[in-house]
Amino acid sequence: MALLEVCDLSIHFGNVRAVQNVSFSVEQGVVYSVIGPNGAGKTTLFNLITGIYRPTAGAIRLDGQDIQGSSPDALARRGVARTFQNLQVWMNMSAIENVMVGAHLRLDRSMFKAMLRLPALRNRDRALREEAAELMRFVGLGGYVEARADSMPYGALKRLEIARALAMQPRMIFLDEPAAGLNPKETQDVDALVRRIAASGITVVLVEHDMKMVMNLSDRILVLDYGKRLAEGTGPEVRQNPEVIAAYLGGHA
Known part of the structure; x- marks a missing residue:
């Protein structure tokens, strides 16, 4: 059984469909990254899973148990921690x-x-x-x-x-752009830190724009575009996916 399961998750803000029918699962002990262009719904997805937003539809399960609607405090007591884009x-x-x-x-x-x-x-x-x-x-x-x-x-x-x-x-930590605004040396420090966290047995779910860091660290990668799941796979699989190349990696595999 996966540690985290997200099934057909959606949220609408008026006419804006910020996340649309997104499904994925995260195994215990991995580094799982979520990438996509600005506005793809990455942070919104984090906010849904960590109890800040309530989904319009879909299910979220931790250890097979439904956690949809749980408060951030309740999730923290169950071993889910979170950082934010802004300090x-x-x-x-x-x-x-x-x-x-x-x-x-x-x-x-x-x-x-x-x-x-x-x-x-x-x-x-x-x-x-x-x-x-x-x-x-x-x-x-x-x-x-x-x-x-x-x-x-x-x-x-x-x-x-x-x-x-x-x-x-925590058993699982969500890191929202931990390298944003950092210089190359600081980014290397964060890269090494994420590796130490994962090596300690904590599952890491990462949103990050630094593609070198993502590709080096991640066991699996989910790609979002306009709130939808575009692709999922290992780093090499994602890099070679034509839709990902067109939508996010700027045509450079």
């Missing part, structure tokens, strides 16, 4: 505090305990901070553990957001 970082907090926020669904904290500052709670806070620092080292931000987020460069902030998502201890 969602708290700039008035430290880098490590941003990562610690990602673990909030795993905390057992009542207002009464917080007021009393029970030893068990203090110990949990220390353990959480150590875990967040380790995640920062994992994403290559060990030198920013004590930094304020507003002092960090853009490329580091992109990886900080990934660290926060990983703090949720």
